[in-house]
Amino acid sequence: xxxxxxxxxxxxxxxxxxxxxxxxxxxxxxxxxxxxxxxxxxxxxxxxxxxxxxxxxxxxxxxxxxxxxxxxxxxxxxxxxxxxxxxxxxxxxxxxxxxxxxxxxxxxxxxxxx
Amino acid sequence: xxxxxxxxxxxxxxxxxxxxxxxxxxxxxxxxxxxxxxxxxxxxxxxxxxxxxxxxxxxxxxxxxxxxxxxxxxxxxxxxxxxxxxxxxxxxxxxxxxxxxxxxxxxxxxxx
Numbered sequence: 663x664x665x666x667x668x669x670x671x672x673x674x675x676x677x678x679x680x681x682x683x684x685x686x687x688x689x690x691x692x693x694x695x696x697x698x699x700x701x702x703x704x705x706x707x708x709x710x711x712x713x714x715x716x717x718x719x720x721x722x723x724x725x726x727x728x729x730x731x732x733x734x735x736x737x738x739x740x741x742x743x744x745x746x747x748x749x750x751x752x753x754x755x756x757x758x759x760x761x762x763x764x765x766x767x768x769x770x771x772x773x774x775x776x
Numbered sequence: 777x778x779x780x781x782x783x784x785x786x787x788x789x790x791x792x793x794x795x796x797x798x799x800x801x802x803x804x805x806x807x808x809x810x811x812x813x814x815x816x817x818x819x820x821x822x823x824x825x826x827x828x829x830x831x832x833x834x835x836x837x838x839x840x841x842x843x844x845x846x847x848x849x850x851x852x853x854x855x856x857x858x859x860x861x862x863x864x865x866x867x868x869x870x871x872x873x874x875x876x877x878x879x880x881x882x883x884x885x886x887x888x
Binding site for chain 2: 666671694696698704705706707708711713752756757761762763764765766767768769
């Protein structure tokens with residue numbers, strides 16, 4: 663079965679700092695990759711996704727992620743974080759062509775200090 | 777469009793009681809999912825459906841049942857509530873089986 667690992671469970675940064683959240687998955691076949699964000703008290707929203715093509719994908723609110731197939735990684739980055747980025751971030755994967763739902767990592771709780 | 781809606785938002789159950797969590801979507805998506813979110817554990821798939829009349833088990837189906845009689849609705853049934861089912865439950869839908877999923881606001885369930 664596929665699995666998703668997020669390396670940092672809690673991250674605290676100051677405003678304007680750069681952010682990188684690690685994500686690795688274990689499935690060897692074709693995958694579709696996602697980063698979701700959950701702001702306090704809200705439901706999950708899609709930040710960005712990768713299906714194919716350019717491995718550097720850009721999402722909403724200045725986030726981007728890079729798919730490195732050889733490393734089974736899909737790390738999330740943002741050059742300068744804001745206080746409003748405080749949230750829980752989830753990496754998730756589906757098998758290419760599969761219909762059996764998303765496999766999520768355990769999440770990273772990001773706190774941005776003003 | 778309302779997107780994905782869930783009711784109720786909060787519920788407290790006693791051990792052994794039963795209840796149904798409602799989920800509806802107005803995007804005409806064929807694929808629908810139920811997840812549970814436990815602190816520090818991410819989301820785990822309970823059941824999913826690829827269309828009306830078709831459902832299948834996910835990673836953690838024990839203690840739950842689902843039905844899908846229409847494209848719009850995908851209720852989740854807890855028959856004999858147990859403390860281990862205390863969690864936040866999210867319903868989601870998608871146009872394709874491997875694409876972006878749209879999530880509802882969640883139901884926070886406590887079983888005591």
